Amino acid sequence: MDRSPGGGDRPDYAHWMEIPTRWADNDAYGHMNNTVHYEFMDTAINTWLVEQGGLDYRGGAVIGLCVESQCSYTAEIAFPEVLAVGLSVSHLGNSSVHYAVGLYRRDRTTEVAEGRFVHVFCDRETRRPVPVDGRLRTALEKLRRSP
Template identity: 45%
Template sequence: MSRPQAQPRSAYARFSTITTRWMDNDIYGHVNNVTYYSYFDTAVNTYLIEAGVLDIHQGEVIGLVIETHCNYFAPLTFPHPVEAGIRVAHVGRSSVRYEIGLFESGSDTAAACGHFVHVYVDRATRRPVTLPEPFVAALQRIQLSAD
């Protein structure tokens, strides 16, 4: 298995800025590793809400995380903003693999790269559902390569 490599900005289709918080830093003076997963979740859900396909309060379809992974390459720190790049790597019938790069503001190389797999389910039954067509269209806008 080859060693993971930090990705460049050009590897991602959409960016959002995340404000770091005082509490994000740990005793070692950098953002704690668990916080990176919160940034992943924020980046993905911000895109879906802005694309008009996710209603976190009343939507019938919600995403449940079934897998996450992160490789760390450089520290992120408060009070510096984080720029989160996202792309879609795979769209299934009811699941999506998002890939995320976290960048120190202005940096061309990711400080961390990871992925997030969501299975989309009916809010009430928690059973998988076929992704609605508007949702698929929004995902295709940030899918950089074909499956």
């Protein structure tokens, strides 16, 4: 059964980055709190958008707004560990993009969580959807999964 919103197989991810856990990520149960997984997904996605897509989140005319996110947790993780975060695009529309995100232990063999994250790109002022084009589209195309 594929319970994963993103596919879940390590080769499915087009880009990887490592993110260390922090002391404050652990909760009262001694593991990384569920909300932190979303922070890691958001960090991987936005790092790609800024570094590869040229997204100017501080003052650019176009911003990406999260309209949907989901996470399935498959293993515990706790500070001090480093996560390998896999990123791919499962759908690239006119103004929206669906990301698949896999969180793994650093060796990429133990899955921690699988996520889905959807951005709609909008005009900063009007908050109305705008086409994804130029350098941003090119960067997102690089993350697109093969059918």
